[in-house]
Amino acid sequence: MKRTLGSLVKNTGFHYEFESRGYSKGSAKDCVPSAWLLGKYLAKGLINRATGRLELDYAEMYLTTHCSLQCRDCAVLVPYLKKRRHFSKESLLKDMDRFLQSVNYVHRFGLVGGEPLLHPDLPDLIRYLSGHPAVGTIRIPTNSTVLPGPELIDALKSSPDVLLSISEYPIELCPKRPRLIDLLERNGIEYEVYAGQAWDDLGACSSAYKEGVTEEELALRFSNCWMRECHGVLEGRFYLCGRAAFAPLAGIHDAFPEDGVDLYGVEDAKGVRRAISDLMNKPYLRACAYCRGTSSGKRIAPAIQVGAE
Numbered sequence: 001m002k003r004t005l006g007s008l009v010k011n012t013g014f015h016y017e018f019e020s021r022g023y024s025k026g027s028a029k030d031c032v033p034s035a036w037l038l039g040k041y042l043a044k045g046l047i048n049r050a051t052g053r054l055e056l057d058y059a060e061m062y063l064t065t066h067c068s069l070q071c072r073d074c075a076v077l078v079p080y081l082k083k084r085r086h087f088s089k090e091s092l093l094k095d096m097d098r099f100l101q102s103v104n105y106v107h108r109f110g111l112v113g114g115e116p117l118l119h120p121d122l123p124d125l126i127r128y129l130s131g132h133p134a135v136g137t138i139r140i141p142t143n144s145t146v147l148p149g150p151e152l153i154d155a156l157k158s159s160p161d162v163l164l165s166i167s168e169y170p171i172e173l174c175p176k177r178p179r180l181i182d183l184l185e186r187n188g189i190e191y192e193v194y195a196g197q198a199w200d201d202l203g204a205c206s207s208a209y210k211e212g213v214t215e216e217e218l219a220l221r222f223s224n225c226w227m228r229e230c231h232g233v234l235e236g237r238f239y240l241c242g243r244a245a246f247a248p249l250a251g252i253h254d255a256f257p258e259d260g261v262d263l264y265g266v267e268d269a270k271g272v273r274r275a276i277s278d279l280m281n282k283p284y285l286r287a288c289a290y291c292r293g294t295s296s297g298k299r300i301a302p303a304i305q306v307g308a309e
């Protein structure tokens, strides 16, 4: 029952409003308003299904594969990529346009990397997305190794729907963090410090997890993996999870066209929307065979650097 209700309010934005109102604390006084909120979003979920409206709780765009850290257990395998580059502003804006025409609404949109603050056109990308009618809020995760310049500060100041999310990795790796926080404070820019992280171990950059896995095991791995909600757009393709997007670029396996949607593969945005919905209804991805998923229970310290062990 709980699972059915959860799937009905998925991709409606329920989760974010529930959290922001503090209902997740489970206080007795919140029982009635949280039940009311659930009812409201259940109705929204049912209407979306009936009308074919596609909303996503979360989607991100990969701006760059450059990073100032080399995290051994990076979910999107950045240290192991054969080629590093910033994606061009033109291609990113084109993909954003096409993607946002295809889905009806993205409640939280991530601008991610690598380290997104390294991208020279980040200010323009923020200005384009901020206030976009198909976007709720914008989240930019940063490892706090890069201090924003005046242009980025200006773009952030004039974009109240952007939140900078600072990962609290060991301070020896990110000694600029106090200066970054001070800079954001002085300029009145919204940020959060994401403390106490533990990462899920998706497995090493290898094809070792492929051996002997059955379809049933794959379906279970996929359905219990939270990364499958971490949708992203990379070079004109939509993926359910970043691992599936990047594993071929790290040489773990061949590209599996059926694991993503070519945003330009059909003529109209409606066709893309249908293809994304079909992808979301798959029992698992082919990429899941090469990955441990997030449900193995194996948690690891964040940001262990390649070669540090």
Ligand code: SF4
Binding pocket: 202, 221, 222, 225, 226, 227, 228, 241, 242, 243, 244, 285, 287, 288, 289, 291, 292, 293, 294
């Ligand atoms: S198990 Fe599948 S959905 Fe989960 S991270 Fe791996 S490839 Fe992505």
